[in-house]
Amino acid sequence: MTDHTTTTNGHHPVPPVELAVLPEHPPVPNPGDGPGAEVVSITAVRDRRHPYPSATPQQDAPADGSVLEGEVIRVDQPGEADRDWRTELAEKNRTRRPIVPLWLRSRAEAIETLKWAGEYAAYVSGYQLARTPLYATRLTLRAPRGLARLVYGMVRWTFDLEGEPVRLATVVKADPESYLKLSRQRDSRVRLRVWVTGAALVTLLIASLVVASAPTAAQWTALAAAVAVLGIVGRPADRPLIERAVIPTRVEKLTSDIVIRALSTLSIAGITQALAKNPADAIRFVAPITRDGPGWRADIDLPYGVTVGDVLDKRDRLSGSLRRPLGCIWPEGDSSVHEGRLILWVGDKDLSKTIVKSPLLKAASHDVFKGIPFGNDPRGRLITVPLIENNVLIGSLPGQGKTASVRELAAGVVLDPTAEPWFHELKGSGDLDPYEKVCHRYVSGIEDEAIGYAADSLVLLRAEVMRRAGVLKSLPSDLCPDKKVTRAIADRRSLGLHPLVCIIDECQNLFAHPKYGKQAGEDAEFIIKLGRALGVVLILATQRPDKDSLPTGISANVSIRFCLRVAGQVENDMILGTSAYKNGIRATLFVPGPPDKGGDAGTGYLVGATPMPKVVKSAYLDTTATQLIADRAYALRKAAGRLTGHAAGEQPAASAPAYDLLADVAAVLAADEAKIWNEVVVDRLAELRPEVYGPWAQQEGPAKTAQLTNALKPYGVKTGQVWGTPPGGGKGANRIGIVRDDILSAITERDGKRGSGAGS
């Protein structure tokens, strides 16, 4: 490393000239000093002491001839760096290996692993049990050979026939001494062995007599055992009895050599150069390579100057070098450490060929406040998307799995009977049709009418957001301390703050529409910004993520993004957020096409749902499975009395906006009514538009009054105590009511704003 110098000076700023080197201590007299000592040049000595000799002696002294005091200090100090044991301890803590194996730390993963083990054991047992007749036949066929082998072996052993060739050799050699010795040994052996064999035969005979007099089952068992033993003895050397239930896995163990070899073939200049300079230490493994889920995990520090993004770009080459299918290779960064930290996970199974089963398939019901099980990461861990207080944007090229992902999220929504589904599928393919019967609002189509319906939904949703804001604000703080919708608040039906999930699949057809597009974009942005805390969730899916089809106000404000295969950086960053591509989150690495053609459809980058961006394969529900879930949701909702709107057979309002509250209130007030009670206004509104205000009028007392108070709040109209008399006549009283002039001024103010083009 280059050894740079710098200077310190206690008194003056350091001038840009080389400083005089002053000895720290006065010079100690040298025995060589004195008469006759060698005379040396002081400049030459200085130059020798200084790591970088001065080019010209003239530059040594400052121009004014003054001497500056100071000391030359090297930037890189010699010797070992002082180590701070606390820092080292912190580092060790950070990199320590888990006491409990990774798969045991997550309950879900542990259950999954045990399930695999159980399934494997059950499969092997089933496989072998099914083959017992085959094994029995084999043993029976081999039993005669086994009997022959047994008899032959016993005879040879009893009469010590193994020694026969040696005894014959002594005869041939005419060696009587050895022959006699061997014969004596044989005779004594045979004497003993004849007794042993005789005893064995007698035992066998007694056993046979016992079996002959035993019940038939015992006889068959004994016969089976005898045949089995003889069959085993008679087996040919090259043919095993039992067949393997599974072909042994050929997945190569991941080792550091394999990883280094693979990284070195990626043609990344930084890696190639570092390996050439220092093959042993260029690529560092910060932890041992371990099993992590159904695959191997290597934590690597790439050479200086190389980032994980460089490696992500070459995933296909990595697949070739590691000799594993592309769907098994999942390099990931850990930017919480640094940009060069690579976590290379090599799976046993190809993710693209895996179909993830939705846990919702068997769920009786679901709670959207717990998030929606969405899919698996490459390590087979379930990933849940938190829906409440979020909005979701899904994007990809056509045919990469957007609708399938939307279907899974929709399944979680419909299975929560408290959630109100507003589903719009603007391609007309009918992919969400199974859910139609449970939706409060539903449309499927690409024609203007369907687009207009979706646009109306956003207008209504915007008004709903405003209404909810008023209701939430008026809730006492002990009931709603955080001013946001919680499960408890959502369950209070009278408040109307239940989760409302609006899905717009193929939303580019709405936002790029010449008539509805602009307003729909503004409404969607408004809903995304304000609806989060109010239980209103927007899920948008698009196959054309450009700024005309996806207003930037939307793409900038959604909190959860799922990007399946896209064509390039621009689309990638439109869906996943600015700089995602630069940071190595690149949905361009997925292979186009459905799984049966080797593609990665259904696999994408999920950002915002987990602390770090994740590759996730969404759970797949085909039409039959979706239908099953929808049927279950329908039954649930029917039982809970939660089939509303479209599901209850209501026709959509002819055009948006469905109602204009201020205009309606103004319409029900007579010109001479300066002040009027809320309850009277609500009754008149219900008469005017029963489909909209009918439910308001059905409420009793304070709730009825509060309904109008809350609904007027977003318009800046306040209610207060006003004097009035009951409509049918009676005693006058002070009750909560409105002032007609307040309504008229709110209308004037709003219309003035609209006229000047200032939207909210």
Ligand SMILES: Nc1ncnc2c1ncn2[C@@H]1O[C@H](COP(=O)(O)OP(=O)(O)OP(=O)(O)O)[C@@H](O)[C@H]1O
């Ligand atoms: N999670 C998944 N698992 C397995 N296969 C999937 C998955 N998602 C999608 N596929 C496959 O990809 C095909 C296309 O999926 P899908 O219709 O959801 O794509 P899309 O992006 O909505 O297409 P388009 O933009 O044309 O509407 C499906 O028919 C299915 O075969």
